[in-house]
Amino acid sequence: MxxxxxxxxxxxxxxxxxxxxxxxxxxxxxxxxxHAPSNVETIDSAKLHLSAEFAEDKLGVERNPNGSVTVRMVAGRYGFYPKDLTLPAETAITFRWVSLDVIHGVHMPMSNMSTMIVPGYVAQVSTVLHHAGDYPLLCNEYCGMGHAHMWSNIKVVSKAQWDALNTQGGANHG
Amino acid sequence: MDNAAEKKLALTHFWVAFGAFGLAAVMGLYQVIERSGFFGFLESREVYYASVSTHGVLMGFVLTTFFIMGFGYYVANTTLRLPVWNKTFAWTGFGVALTGVVLAALPLLLGQASVLFTFYPPLMAHPIFYIGATLLVVGSWFWCVSMIVMYMQWKKANPGQPVPLAMFATTANAILWLWTSAGVAVEVLFQLIPWALGWIDTIDAGLARTLFAWTLHPIVYFWLIPTYTAFYTLVPKQAGGFVFSDEMARAAFILLVVFSLPIGFHHLYMDPEQAHGWKILHAVGTFVVTLPTFITGFTVIASLEIAGRLNGGKGLFGWIAALPWNNPMVLAIILGLLMLIFGGFGGLVNASYAMNAMVHNTAWISGHFHLIFGGTTIIMYFGIAYYFWPILAGKPLFCPSMAIAQLWSWFIGMVIMTTPWHILGLLGQPRRIDSVNYNNLLTISWEPYEVTMIFGGLILVVSAGMLIYNLYKTHLGSESYQGEVEYAEPIHAVKDLPGYLNSFTLWNIVIGVFMLIAFGYPILQFFLMETFGSGRWGV
The missing domain is CATH 1.20.5 (Single alpha-helices involved in coiled-coils or other helix-helix interfaces)
Incomplete structure (x- = not known):
């Protein structure tokens, strides 16, 4: 050889x-x-409305005692719910995503918030958003004829501004 | 050697492959125009997604599978100097595969299978689509059996002799494809078809994605191996030189087969149904599989340098100018390697566990895939077609200068189309959107790139037309041409090869162990934990 x-x-x-x-x-x-989102946590996507965590009134932003924020979102054709969110910059944020129908993917351009949302599973992403501004959340996995219409809004504001909004109540009530 | 029957067999496969290619190229142009949003009368999301699904199936499954089968039959016949084993069996495989394509085409073209070529359950297509796709794969298994039987026949008749390199690579590909297609076959037979026919009510999308990931990475090496086979065994001869190293080529093919299989989870980095550890394991394997490509780049360029210097090229780079740039196969490899350098760089970004988050499922991915598959892999299919057509049809190439213009235009069109596509991804554009509807200022930055891509698409479709026209006119030609495929010789004759470079027995065991490690528990977990399936969803 x-x-x-x-x-x-x-x-x-x-x-x-x-x-x-x-x-x-x-x-x-x-x-x-x-880390990429990899929590291997199952959920019955057909019964989200009955679940303790993802029923309609549980969705959106939750402030945790340690100052971090948990955001619970449902993806379904064609939108991410709740449709409008205001989030604080420079804060540890954990997104928890579920699908109520088919496979979706979501990303927030110019950030590293990105995950697949597979029905039957909870997708969890932890990140910190550094820059204030208006961001779209975009569906990035083909999910049907309305795929290109599947999006919602996130407004990122400074932590001080966000605290002020939340003490008045109103920024994230849905 | 009387091989008229083999020529007919190979040429028939090639015509199906390039017929599918021509149709899919036209659809590609429609898609790039439709999605730009500048031509309102063309806009239809139903037509767009039916077109995207059909374009993907034709390019990814039909062009490739039929080309690989035709190429393999003829390589086996000419390298081993054996008639194709059991031609009825080979033609049956062709018939099964073609029936599958026709069956799958019906729901695809009627918009009943707009689930894209990656299936995406719980979106459900018409059952005929899954059955057709299955038959295409089953037809290709006939080819795998033929290749392995002929390889065994030759080894039995020539004990201890090195299997000719081109056939070694082709057999490697047949073995690779049997391993590769097993994942999607299980998904289709045990999940998709019973579910689409109503025998089972729900499907676990996480398990389906895991099984598809089994297939999704090595399938691209199934497509790539004929291209690499031409790099090593056809191009050096066409360029006027020799293969720099036959042994390293064999090692590269073995590495490709072994390491392209247990790494499919880099398609699932962003998925919730698999855990970090498995993803990291597959990420490491993904970098190991860059090795055979690094080796190929070196050996192939060294072979070209030998040719360039034999042709009188001098100096550090003079040999490049001395290459026969007007030989379609040599031009195809030069342009193919250029696209491989850029596409390979993009691939390293995708393969990186963390950087991938920035580009995952964005337009970057579509751009990357078109550059490396539509570019590097397919341009060499063209090079092979220009070389094989006159031999198979027995008629001289209709217009060699048109072939050169076609290869250049394909390269230029691909660069003009995929560069903006990558940039759109970095600017946040999701892949596979039929129109831009987001009420956000970011989308304004996308417009110039959408426009540029249309020009790329136009050039590519003209180029595809030139290819089909040239092959068609060659086929109809009245002059006769007698020639046979000539394979490149290695600089150092191959003697006393160790058994592990001349046989696949050991490697099949290694693959079995790797697959058990890489996919064993990740598949088993779905049966150990409580999972919730999904019902049927239309598009």
Missing amino acids: HIDKLEKNWAGISLGIAGLFVTVILGSAFFHGI
Whole structure:
């Protein structure tokens, strides 16, 4: 068997390149807490309206005692409900997503809030939003004829502004 | 060698492949125009999604499968110097696959299967669509059996001899495809068809996605292997040189087969039904499978350099200019490698566990896929077609200069179409939207890119037309041409190959173990935890 020396060297370099990428990815996954949504939590998508967590009156923003925020959302053809949300910047936010019908995907452009929403499962994403502004939430997985009409709004405001809104009541009552 | 029957077999497969390609290319142009929103009278989401679904099935499943089968039969025949084993069996496989395509086409074209080529249950298509798709795969299994039987026949007659490289790669692909198609076959046979026919009421979308992910990554290597086979065994000869290393080529094909299989979860990074650990395991495997592509890039470019220097090229880069750029196969590889460099970079972004979150399911993904599949993989299919057609039809190529213009226009069109597509993804545009309806200022930034893409689509459809016209006129030609496929020789003759580079027995065991590790528990978990299936949903 004949393997040229140059080829052996190149195979070593290739291995090094791939190894470098793997190291960076493992490093970011284990030490920077960067994780894709993977909570493997099942739910009966046909009975969301009866569930303790995702019935209509439970949806939207919840402030947790430790200052973090949990957002519960239902995706269904064709929208993400509740349709309008106001969220604080620079705050730990956990989104919990469920689908009431078919597969959807959702992302918030210019942020790393992105997940698939598979019926039968709860998709959980934790993130921090850094910049105030008006963001759309867009459906990014084909879900039927109205796929391109499936979106809703998120307004990100500074933490101080958000606290003020919430003490007056009204920013997120739905 | 009298191989008129083999020529007919291969050419018939090729015509189905490129017929599907021509039709799908026209649909592609319609889609890029429709989605731009600048031509109101064309807008119809029903037609758009029927078209997207059909375009995906024709390009991804029909063009590829029939091309790979035709190419494989002829490679087996000419490298092994054996007649194609049991031609009735081969034609039966062709008939089963073609019947499947026709069956699937009916609901697709009637808008009854607008579920895209990735199925997406609990969206439900007409049952005929799933049955047709199944028959296409079953037909391709006939081909796998033929390839493996011929490989065994040759090995028995030539004990200890190295299997010719092109056939080694083709057999690798047949084995790869049997492993690959098992995932989607289980999904279709045990989930989709019984559910669509009403035998079972619900379907677990998480399990369906996991099974589809089994197939979804290695299928792209099934499509790519004929392209790599041409890189290693046809191009160096056409360029006037030799293969730099036969042994490294074999190692690359083995690595492709073994490591493309247990890594499908990079399609599920953003999915809730699989846990982190499994995703990270598959992410690591995804980077391992870059190795055979790195090796291929090196060996193939080294082979081209040998050719360029034999043609009189001097200096560090002079050999590139000395390559025969007017040979369709050589031009196809040069343009294909250029697209591979950019597409490969995009692929590294997608494969990265965290960066993927920024581009997941955006227009970036469609752009990436078109660049690497529609670009690198398919342009070499064109190169092979221009080389094989005169041999198979026994008539000279109708217009060689049109072939060169076609390859350049395909490359230019693909760059003009996919660059804006990538940018749209970074600007947040979701993939597969038929129109832009979001009431947000962000969408204004998308418009110039939507316009640019139309020009790319126009160039591509003209290019596709040039290809079909050239092949058609070749087929109808009156002159006769006698030629046979010539395979490149390695610089160093292959002797005393170790068994693991000349046989797949060990590798099948390795694949079995890897698949058990990578997919065993992730599939089993659906039977261990309480899951809730979904009913049937229309589109």
